Amino acid sequence: MYSRWVEIDLDSLRENFHSLQRCLGNATRIMAVVKSDAYGHGMVPAARCLADEGATAFGVAEVGEGVMLRREGIAVDIAVFLGAADDEVADVVKHNLQPVVFDTRQVAEINRVACKAGVRVGVHLKIDTGMGRIGILPREVPLLLSCLREAKNVYPAGVMSHCPLADGDDAGPSVLQNTLFAETVKSFDRMGGEKTALHIANSAALLRFPDMHWDMVRPGLSLYGCHPADHDWARKTVLKPVMSFKTRVLQVKEVPAGFGVSYGHTFVTSRNSLLAVLPVGYNDGYLRSLSNKAEVLVRGRRAPQRGRVCMNATVIDVTDIPGVVPGDEVTLMGRQQGEEITADELAGWMGTISYEVLCLFGNRNKRVYL
């Protein structure tokens, strides 16, 4: 029995995959984004589950993640968003991964190694249409394309871009990006026989802009059951949270009014109180910024967190919840009876986004698969 654990509900992951698929036309494939250990859900179990449901491509951040997927028997296309450093190209070729490329030198190096191995390697050409991060500017596309044409052992498996504002209030910048993407790829004659997939949409763009689905979409967050924004365009697609975070009550104790709780006594009781200590703290991703803000679920009710969150422990007030005893299951994130604490709610308390909450909880704790 663990002191704290995340539960991963693979049925919800399956359902989310199919809910997203229903948003798409028949010609659009899903590239399931499983980087960072599938946002804390465990890359291999998540990818296996999604491959069984019909995912025909995966997106990872690094070559090592792609290699691990291959070793686990994932046979479909795997795109590597950060591309390949020189010393990773051998693994790209050996394991048939598809790195993102954004300079001519990379293409030449991949071509050299692929040529020696007698294979052809697919790459995803990344165009920066306004992300302001990885990718080449549209005016640099002709140069990279001519380099790709020379590189006989490299073919363009995809041309992609990314939207930094698709979840924002104003749709305008994303629509403009998509227009620029459309113009940039128009000049792009499909080379090499293999079909080149055009893709630009993350979860927000997938849910919000049907015009941006192109040949493939790249959802991450929405697969894991979180909405990329709190707008109707996002909420209209039902998504189920895949991850819950749980612990158990370690100690229950009665204290008088005027009793200081935890480091710094940032909370002092105003009445006779029943406190419960939980064996979870910032080392487990339950960040110190949650201090005196968070709530948890115990016996189906919300209990407020009190005092500073410590490295391995935190305190909740259960004065108003009858019958709490050591060993009671406590839900830090997820559902308990009719109540729910969402990743978005935790993100609000922490001053961050649901993405970071999932990575924090999921990648720092034992995972239990349902």
Ligand SMILES: *Cc1c(COP(=O)(O)O)cnc(C)c1O
């Ligand atoms: C992480 C990532 C995604 C997935 O974004 P979500 O907002 O989680 O859907 C898509 N594309 C790229 C290039 C990414 O890095």
